[in-house]
Amino acid sequence: MFRWKATAALTAIAALALTGCAGGGESDGGTDSGRADRLTLTAIVGPTSYDIGQGAEWGNRSAFFQAVFDTLLMNSATGEIEPWIATDWEYNDDSTVLTLTIRDDVTFTDGTPLDADAVVASLERFRDGSSPQAATLAGKEFTAVDATTVEISQDAPDPSLLSILTKTSGLIQAPSTFDDPNAATEPIGSGPYILDTAATVTGTTYQYTANPDYWNADAVKYDNLTINVIEDPTATLNAIKAGEANGAKITLNDQIPEIEASGWTIEANELDFQGLLLLDRDGTMAPELGDVRVRQAINMAFDREALLSALQAGYGTVTEQVFPTSSVAYDESLDSTYGYDPEAAKALLAEAGYPNGFDIDMMSTPAFQTTFDLVAQQLADIGITVNYTDPGAANFIADMLAPKYPATWMALEQNPDWQLINFMIAPQATFNPFHSQDPQVDEYISTIQLGTEDEAAQATKDLNAYLVDQAWFAPFFRVQGTYAVDANTDLEMWSVNAYPSIFGFSPKN
Amino acid sequence: MLTFILRRLASGVILLFVISFLAFALLYLGGGDIARRILGENATAETVAQRAEELGLNRPFFVQYWEWLTSALTGDLGRSWFTGELVTVGVSGRVAVTLSLVIGATLLSAIVAVLLGVLAARRGGGVDAGVQIFSLIGFAIPGFLIALMLVLVFAINLGWFKATGYIPISTSVVGWLSSVTLPIIALSIGAIATVAQQVRGSVIDAMSRDYVRTLRSRGLPANSVVYKHVLRNAGGPALAVLAVQFIGLLGGAVIVEQIFAIPGMGQLSVRATTLGDIPVVMGLVIAFAIIVVVVNLLIDLAQAALNPKVRLS
Numbered sequence: 069m070f071r072w073k074a075t076a077a078l079t080a081i082a083a084l085a086l087t088g089c090a091g092g093g094e095s096d097g098g099t100d101s102g103r104a105d106r107l108t109l110t111a112i113v114g115p116t117s118y119d120i121g122q123g124a125e126w127g128n129r130s131a132f133f134q135a136v137f138d139t140l141l142m143n144s145a146t147g148e149i150e151p152w153i154a155t156d157w158e159y160n161d162d163s164t165v166l167t168l169t170i171r172d173d174v175t176f177t178d179g180t181p182l183d184a185d186a187v188v189a190s191l192e193r194f195r196d197g198s199s200p201q202a203a204t205l206a207g208k209e210f211t212a213v214d215a216t217t218v219e220i221s222q223d224a225p226d227p228s229l230l231s232i233l234t235k236t237s238g239l240i241q242a243p244s245t246f247d248d249p250n251a252a253t254e255p256i257g258s259g260p261y262i263l264d265t266a267a268t269v270t271g272t273t274y275q276y277t278a279n280p281d282y283w284n285a286d287a288v289k290y291d292n293l294t295i296n297v298i299e300d301p302t303a304t305l306n307a308i309k310a311g312e313a314n315g316a317k318i319t320l321n322d323q324i325p326e327i328e329a330s331g332w333t334i335e336a337n338e339l340d341f342q343g344l345l346l347l348d349r350d351g352t353m354a355p356e357l358g359d360v361r362v363r364q365a366i367n368m369a370f371d372r373e374a375l376l377s378a379l380q381a382g383y384g385t386v387t388e389q390v391f392p393t394s395s396v397a398y399d400e401s402l403d404s405t406y407g408y409d410p411e412a413a414k415a416l417l418a419e420a421g422y423p424n425g426f427d428i429d430m431m432s433t434p435a436f437q438t439t440f441d442l443v444a445q446q447l448a449d450i451g452i453t454v455n456y457t458d459p460g461a462a463n464f465i466a467d468m469l470a471p472k473y474p475a476t477w478m479a480l481e482q483n484p485d486w487q488l489i490n491f492m493i494a495p496q497a498t499f500n501p502f503h504s505q506d507p508q509v510d511e512y513i514s515t516i517q518l519g520t521e522d523e524a525a526q527a528t529k530d531l532n533a534y535l536v537d538q539a540w541f542a543p544f545f546r547v548q549g550t551y552a553v554d555a556n557t558d559l560e561m562w563s564v565n566a567y568p569s570i571f572g573f574s575p576k577n
Numbered sequence: 578m579l580t581f582i583l584r585r586l587a588s589g590v591i592l593l594f595v596i597s598f599l600a601f602a603l604l605y606l607g608g609g610d611i612a613r614r615i616l617g618e619n620a621t622a623e624t625v626a627q628r629a630e631e632l633g634l635n636r637p638f639f640v641q642y643w644e645w646l647t648s649a650l651t652g653d654l655g656r657s658w659f660t661g662e663l664v665t666v667g668v669s670g671r672v673a674v675t676l677s678l679v680i681g682a683t684l685l686s687a688i689v690a691v692l693l694g695v696l697a698a699r700r701g702g703g704v705d706a707g708v709q710i711f712s713l714i715g716f717a718i719p720g721f722l723i724a725l726m727l728v729l730v731f732a733i734n735l736g737w738f739k740a741t742g743y744i745p746i747s748t749s750v751v752g753w754l755s756s757v758t759l760p761i762i763a764l765s766i767g768a769i770a771t772v773a774q775q776v777r778g779s780v781i782d783a784m785s786r787d788y789v790r791t792l793r794s795r796g797l798p799a800n801s802v803v804y805k806h807v808l809r810n811a812g813g814p815a816l817a818v819l820a821v822q823f824i825g826l827l828g829g830a831v832i833v834e835q836i837f838a839i840p841g842m843g844q845l846s847v848r849a850t851t852l853g854d855i856p857v858v859m860g861l862v863i864a865f866a867i868i869v870v871v872v873n874l875l876i877d878l879a880q881a882a883l884n885p886k887v888r889l890s
Contacts (some may be wrong), residue, residue, distance in 0.1 A: 116615060117661035125617070198628040200620040250726040252661025271668065271848070272840035275744070295837065296742060298831040299848070303741050304724070309733045310740035459609075462853055465618050466610035480618075491619070498621055 069439045091418050101110070103278070104575035107290040107557070108314040111567065114271045114297040118255035118263075120190060121197025121246075121270060123238040127566045128317065131295055133239055134570050137257035140168065140187065140238035142232060144570065146171040147316045147394060147564040149230050152181065153240060153258075156217075158165055163225035168214045174283045176242035178256045184212035189243040192221070197198075204232045204487075211464060225517055227524065235565075246447035260288045260570070272297050297309065308332060314557045318550040321383035326499070332552045335568070336383075337459055340479045343370075343543035344443070345492075348474035349504040354428055357474050361420040363539035366475075368413035369404040370443075377544045379439055383548035389536050390492065392482035394563065396525045397532035405536050413450040425451025431473055432456040433464050443477055470500035479547065484564075485528050489513060508534055578881075582874065589870035593863065597649070600862040601642045604855050611853050615658055625820040645859060654863075655856035656851070664860035667734055667845065674743055675841035678833070679826045681761040686768035693769070694776025694815075695803060698784065708773060715770025720829050721867045724763035724836045731759060738841050741838035760833045767829070769813040779811030784829065786810075813884050824869055 109176040115132040117123030124133060139487045142152035156169040174182040188210040195205035208226075220229070232238065242256040254265050261276035268274050276293040296313065298304045301320045307313050310331050318327065324334055346366065351358020372386035388405050417425060428447075432440040444454040458468040468476050480499060483491055492499035496511060512534065517528035535541070551568055553559045560572040601757070612629035613620070620628075629635055648655060654664035697708035732740035738759050744752035784787060784807060792802050831843035838844075842861055849857035 113662060116659050125619075186669065198616070198620075198631060200616040200624065200625050202624050202627075203621040249656075253663075268745075269840045270667060271660045271845070272659075272838075294832070298741060298838045300760040300835050300838065303836060306728050306733065306740040306836075310728075310736070310742055312739065346778065359678075459785065460607070462614050462851065463609040469613070469622070498619070 070424045081366065085297045090341075094461075099576045102167045105289050106292040107315070107513065107570075107573055108294040108296065108313045109573075110296050110298045110313050112297070112299060112304075112317050112319055114274070114393075117252040118241075119197075119251040120199060120236070120239045120382075121202075122199060122252060123237050124199045125195060125201070126235040130235070130565055130567045131570050132274060133236070134259065135261040135274075135293055136255045136259040137239045137241060137296075138174070138182075138342075139235065140233040141570070143231075143234045143564050145560045145562055149234060152234075153187070155170055157230065164222055165442065166220040166229060168218045168220070170218060171283065172216050175260050175281060176244070176258045177279055177281075178242055178244055180242055180485050181241075181243055182240060182258045182346055183215045184218045185215075186243050187218050187240055188212045189238045189246070191218075193235075193241065193243075193246060194239065196363070199236065200424045201232075201236050204228070215538045218526075226486070227517060228484055231487065237305065239281060241487045254478060258283070260284070261293050282307060287571050292490055292539050296529050308552060308554075313554070315553045315559065315568070315573060316472070320554055321548055321550055322381040322388065324381070324383065324550065327552050332553050333426070333555075335558075335559050336548045336551065337551050337561055337563050338385060338392070338482075338546040339566055340481055340562075341387060341543045341546045342379075342479045343477070343545070344475055345468075345478050345480070345499065345502070346470060346539065347468075347504070348502050349538075349540060350502060352502060353471075354474035355429070356422060356426050359420045360538055361416045363418070363542070364406065365413040365416040365450060366452070367417070367539050367542045368409045369446050370542065370544055371408040371446065373408075375442060375446075380545065380547055381545040383550070384545045387543050389532055390480070390482065390541050391485070391488065391528075391532045392546070395482075395485050395488075395528065395532075397485060397528040399529065399532065402526070402536045403574055406539075410446075410449050418455060422451070425453065427455055428475060428496060429457065429473055430447065430453050431464060431467060431476055432458050434458065434460060436477070439477060447505075469501045471499065479567075482546070482562075486516065489516065489531075493531075493540070506538070520572050537543065581877075585874050585877065589867075589874075592723075592870065593866050596862060597646070597859065598642065598865050600859060601645065602638070602853070603636050604853065604858055605641070607853070608821060608851065609634075611855075613660065614853060624711070645856075649859070649863070654860045657854055659804060659852050659854045659857075664856045667857065668842070668860040668864050671840060671842045671845050672868075674839060675827070676747070676868075678757060678760050678764060678830055678839070678841060679823060681757060682764035682826050683766065683819065683823050684763040685761055686772055686822065689765070689773035690769045691776050691808070691815070693773040693809070695780055697773070697777045698780035699803065705777075708777065712770040712774050715766045718766070719765055720767055721802070721832045723766050723886065724833050726764055727759045728836065737839075743837075743839045743841075744784050756837075756839070759767045760830075760837050760839060761835050763827050763836075764826055768819075768826060771822060772818050776811060776815050779814050780807055783807045783810045807884060814878055814881055816883070818874060822870060823872055835856060841850065 071162035108431050109131065111128060112133060113128050114364040115123055115129050116125065118136070138153045140152060144148045144150050152172055153174060155171055158167050161166070170184050170187055173282060174180055191205060191210045195208065206223060209221045209347045213219055240258065245251040245256045253270050255263055260279055260282050262279050264277055265273040274295045278288050278291050282288055297305060301323065304316050305323055305326065308327055318324070334405065344351060344366065346357055346522060348354050356362045367388065376382055376384050376386055387403050389398070389402045420551045430478050440456060444456070447454055467473065468478065480492060490497055493509065494500065495505045509531065512527045516524045516531070519527060549566055551559065551561060556575045556576050558576050559568055562569045562572060564567055611634055612625045612632065616625055616628055633641065652665065654777045658668060693708050697705040702727060728740050732738045739756045743754060744756045745751040762872055789802060792806060830841055831847055834843035835847060842864065845857065846861050849861065
């Protein structure tokens with residue numbers, strides 16, 4: 069008798085569950101608003117804080133911020149700068165003052181108006197806070213000239229200013245929330261969506277509803293937006309196969325064939341390069357790296373095509389330069405400067421005084437073990453012995469920037485030129501931890517900042533060629549950044565960010 | 578009985594202090610540059626230093642622990658360094674999710690394991706061999722593999738259940754069932770194997786006791802002997818095993834929650850520990866410790882209810 073009751077109960081539970089096989093990803097079915105009901109996306113990280121002074125970030129976190137906040141300017145899919153909250157912008161003659169015209173028809177979702185004062189307050193909030201890119205606005209002053217005019221003043225021209233105003237530095241948060249400790253999880257902006265805090269599980273599931281008063285209603289294609297943070301690539305693949313999302317960020321390119329077999333479409337760009345950063349160019353920690361011939365020999369040690377196919381299943385493009393293809397500095401011919409030539413590398417090492425090679429300390433981390441094994445093997449082939457230390461995944465970047473190692477493997481973002489220069493080349497750049505400085509490099513950088521547009525373009529080209537020649541880096545390839553969308557969804561991919569613009573998604577008819 | 582409960586609760590409180598101090602010390606020692614970790618590779622050294630200052634990371638260890646402890650005693654566990662969420666809100670929300678998985682798995686494994694254990698003990702022969710083989714398989718196959726197979730078959734191919742995510746029972750009962758059924762089954766298999774073996778052994782042992790022979794000789798129905806008398810005696814050890822299983826399942830939930838992308842304590846533990854999100858890890862440690870203390874207390878009470886002899890000790 070007992071068994072029968074148990075069986076009946078289990079059957080009832082199963083039956084209930086069977087009727088509940090609802091996926092989360094249906095986006096078909098129009099509504100009164102003429103929009104599709106819901107867009108469900110997966111992301112690999114959630115926002116650290118919605119307070120722009122604390123956690124504003126772009127890259128893989130951009131969608132969370134873009135949903136609730138507007139930016140001053142907007143990037144087109146191809147990376148051109150377009151009007152958004154600022155409808156017009158103009159530099160003075162020496163490019164030290166940028167004047168922006170602000171829309172007069174925008175309100176925050178708490179009802180307060182978005183005016184020049186609110187823009188200035190947000191810019192100051194970001195500049196004075198400790199968000200990852202707060203330094204991009206360092207030294208700049210902001211003035212509200214009148215209700216719709218904002219001036220940004222700076223001591224020297226900043227060729228990346230317009231570009232950064234399309235990203236984190238240009239986010240506008242309602243100043244009324246600046247003193248609210250809950251601003252970290254309860255954002256108030258003027259963006260296309262409003263965060264539904266009751267239905268949101270911080271760090272895991274973010275639910276948004278369309279902002280009924282959005283100034284650019286035509287750009288909003290869905291009544292609801294869900295972003296699920298799924299860190300595990302297998303779980304992401306399961307969500308795709310089970311139809312529980314409309315769009316997903318893919319981190320393992322070898323999953324691509326399986327994703328395409330599920331009827332999904334792959335959209336791609338190439339933003340990051342992977343390779344060695346030969347940081348100690350003055351040889352203070354590893355004297356060998358101070359010799360340009362050694363750095364060039366290292367560049368010759370790598371069979372880049374083989375690395376790309378082994379590590380990225382062939383998705384990406386081999387390269388020997390750190391500037392992206394979208395840059396004026398990019399020169400395809402530079403990508404075959406060194407090539408794979410272990411014999412020539414050994415000869416060059418011998419010429420530099422290291423006929424028997426040398427030992428070098430580098431970091432490893434278990435998540436990329438195959439990469440580290442292959443790097444060590446290829447360097448061993450020319451006589452360089454790598455001694456790896458695993459600092460723990462969480463300390464990898466901190467130790468790199470400390471700096472505790474003369475060279476390291478790394479994947480780095482390829483930003484627009486001026487940002488890239490200030491990110492990995494200029495003497496004080498974050499990824500120039502030994503502060504390598506070279507008069508020739510300084511001269512190019514100065515021309516890029518202060519020269520005319522043509523002079524700056526030429527100097528950027530020359531800088532790139534010079535860095536390749538001086539072997540500041542040993543890049544292997546640009547990785548394909550991959551985003552997948554289901555059969556119900558169209559996506560116009562952003563060429564300039566790791567995560568697509570939320571305005572890039574639209575329902576397929 | 579009351580002194581017994583009070584004594585256990587008092588030792589639980591001491592345990593909480595010790596655990597919290599050890600956890601804080603371990604996190605502090607393994608700390609590294611947390612501000613850099615929070616801000617990522619794009620931040621400059623100045624910004625990193627500013628954030629470290631804001632979070633008070635530059636202060637000595639004991640000052641930081643004392644501050645955490647005094648705040649915690651007032652119920653303020655701080656905010657996550659990586660999401661800005663109040664730790665009390667984040668942890669309590671996830672405790673409910675994980676407990677629903679673990680309690681579900683405990684109930685399921687208790688029911689199935691008792692049925693299988695009794696069946697194997699009474700029938701013997703082929704049935705016994707079948708249960709033994711099932712148990713061996715349950716032991717041998719890792720939980721995550723079972724979880725992956727369940728997702729593949731029942732969520733992806735058949736579409737009966739959700740492959741990822743969690744729907745609160747308050748939103749939809751059916752949705753909740755479709756999101757927790759597979760994780761609960763994945764969690765249960767190992768526990769069923771263990772507890773079924775325990776029940777089988779205890780029942781076989783009890784069946785050969787004198788009192789069973791006496792009961793039988795009085796003509797009591799076999800089912801009544803087994804379910805009313807034998808199980809009552811065999812229940813104690815099985816309950817102890819089940820309690821250990823329950824605490825083990827909390828650990829198992831870590832993997833299962835990752836695979837099913839379920840926002841529970843397990844998923845949060847992995848994330849917070851890897852990142853070094855000290856406020857969240859401390860909140861989780863406290864929550865886990867309280868659960869373990871309470872479960873042990875409940876088990877002791879249940880043991881006492883089942884077996885009067887326990888009450889005397």
